[in-house]
Amino acid sequence: MLPVEEIYTPLKSWLTQNATALVIAPPGAGKTTGIPLALLDAPWLAGQNIVLLEPRRLAARAAAARMAETLGEPVGQTVGFRVRGDSKTSAKTRIEVVTEGIFSRRILDDPSLEGVGCVIFDEFHERSLDADLGLAFARDAQGVLRDDLRLLVMSATLDGDRVLGLLEGAGRFESLGRSFPIDTHYLGRDQSLQMEQDVARHVARLSAKLTPENAETMLVFLPGQGEIHRVARFLDEKGVAPHIDVCKLYGAMDFKDQAHTLARNAPGRPKIVLATAIAETSLTLDRVSMVVDCGLSRLGRFDPARGVTRFVTERVSRASADQRRGRAGRTQAGDAYRLWDAEQDRSLIPFAKPEILETDLSQLALSLRLWGAKSTEGLALLDHPPKAAMDEAVKLLRALGAVDANGDLTGHGNAIAQLPMAPRLAHMLITAASYGAAEQGANLAVLLSENGLGGKSTDLDARLEALARDRSPKIAQARTLAQGWARQAQALVKNQPKQAGGARFSHHLLAECFPERIAKARGKPGEFVMANGRGVYVDAHDRLARESFLAVGDLGGGANRDRILLAAPLTEVEILSLFADRLEQETVLERNNGRFRAFDQTRLGGIVLASKPLEKIPADLLLRAEAEEIQQRGLNALNLPESVQTLRARVAFLRAQDNTWPDLSDTALLATLEDWLGPYAAGKSMLSLGGGIVSQALHNLLDYDQQRALDRLAPETWRMPTGSNIRIDYGAEGGPRVEVRVQELYGTQIHPVVGPNRTPLTLSLTSPAHRPIQITKDLPAFWDGAWAEVRSEMKGRYPRHVWPENPRDADPTTRAKPRGT
Structure with missing residues (x-):
């Protein structure tokens, strides 16, 4: 039961x-x-x-x-x-x-x-x-x-x-089910060994418990196919008892090999099954008494910014770890061995993230439109997709011609939706069928959608050739699948097929499938940059390493760049022909040794296909380029004279009291550089303009009334009682400020003010030797108060200078007393 x-x-x-x-x-x-x-x-x-x-x-x-x-x-x-x-x-x-x-x-x-x-x-x-x-x-x-x-x-x-x-x-x-007792053992990880070596070491030791009498199974969980093969190799080196069968179980295996692994154990023949997460649920393995869990899982993570799904190895969730452990107690008491420490259990996430939050959503976006919707709003979903990923999916469908500018399904999009594959592949297959090459396109679609077909070469031609030679049951099944796809695609093409483009047509189809992955060689052999701006590479000795251009079909993830796993060579002529409607013509500037040079460029996304130098730099382009440079370096790049900085400080002081005055801050001037300074360049470099021209340009940001009022409301200097003019520092902390010897203010009875709100000048009073004495915004109060103490001190230090008891009635002076007085 x-x-x-x-x-x-x-x-x-x-x-x-x-x-x-x-x-x-x-x-x-x-x-x-x-x-x-x-x-x-x-x-x-x-x-x-x-x-x-x-x-x-x-x-x-x-x-x-x-x-x-x-x-x-x-x-x-x-x-x-x-x-x-x-x-x-x-x-x-x-x-x-x-x-x-x-x-x-x-x-x-x-x-x-x-x-x-x-x-x-x-x-x-x-x-x-x-x-x-x-x-x-x-x-x-x-x-x-x-x-x-x-x-x-x-x-x-x-x-x-x-x-x-x-x-x-x-x-x-x-249902509570029927679970036999399971003892959980935490083995930890030997960080000095590769994960696969550490797993193989424990598996080899524990295999001594697998006796011919019981013919039980040890189930070993590993992240992926590569780790399974490496652990199997290490076990071969270490040696397990000859009565034990070492089997593998992963998705890309031939079905007959999978069936062999799932079959009941032969009498006297226990098994060690090296498996991916495929063995966590749904599958029945014979007499599992031990589970060895490395604690890792490989999951696909879609990066919408790069348009790439990269497979990352992560720690398992708690739910997944419990599922794996439970396999040891389905039919008998068992043991679960975990290659981590017990306290690490608490840091495991409860559940793995749902795929809708992590994957390419182009198929979802297409399916929604077939369902009569453009978003998941109103659908019974536990989690709704991220907006950025959905926007990227719709952008891709638009690039494929599957949806129009309004996001509605097109006739081509409807045809794509009829094929049981990702929208990219369906678009490519429909394109192939329109050229009478549906079978060629279907073979490529199978190769791109099924892992492990055609070997591991990076060269598309080598993969397709290997696929054609392979007579294994798995490939026969894939070939049958491709034939069915080809018939479906051909039935969807209503127009008379065009003529396919010869032996390299598969290269063209790969480019059509991933246009943003057209790659151009750069730097040393094997280094490329794709149309989406992402750097990619193949090994320097790879047969594709010295090609000028590639159509990239598959990538392996990296932190800063990706490894090319599948690609096909292209020529510049082929790219210009294939993507004539997507090429961009642009005039660009390059700066070299302090000088700008202009080029007419033909680009596909981020890669330059052709570049022609121009004798004369277009004025608007030079203006824009210099504006960007100045915005990066700041206004100091213009070598502004002190008079300009003074003008800006004066206007800033007035703007603080009346916002009808223009904003001459760094942020405002940099943002509008082309507007206020551009007209004065007149085809010349803004960086070469003199201070007088820059000053004039800034002055002209003030209207007529403001220019007339500027010297009245915010004079550049203040005329002292001695008749001398002293510059006002409008940028000083605390407001407009002057530094003046106190003797020059004798006779002053009213504190000086500036601005529409009659702001008191900050007076920094100094001794005859220009040493600080006092700072005040109320000179009469200073005369009446602190002056007596200051006078006493100053008479002692500077006896040859005049220090009147009543400075209000004294004459201002810049001189000492004549000798003998």
């Missing part, structure tokens, strides 16, 4: 009267294969089918096989499956297991889901984009077209309350 059977009766009873339910059950409870079979005889399902969604092709095949085995039938009878490139169904099929992508396309083609009575979203906690979108569309259809459609969401680890909030009115059913 399956543990999940305890909820069969209440679940079936609920679905008799209600349309939506949530099932939470741990790994091994039997929900994937048990619940669909349990619902087959439900009265509300009469004459209709169940569609079960699985996150991966391998899981879909395995679930179909297990249910068919339970019924004692071959796959394709009551239970069938449909995945990309393969299917087994018949007129008798009542349960169809499909991948999430297949369902998303199906509901777009048939929103009412004719003939389907129940859709089951298995392993929903993985939160793939197709699962999220498929559920949102199904809920929409349930509310508008099919109120009788049953929707069932199932998961082992899920924030159930949050999902129930999304599925209003849904029933919640939870």
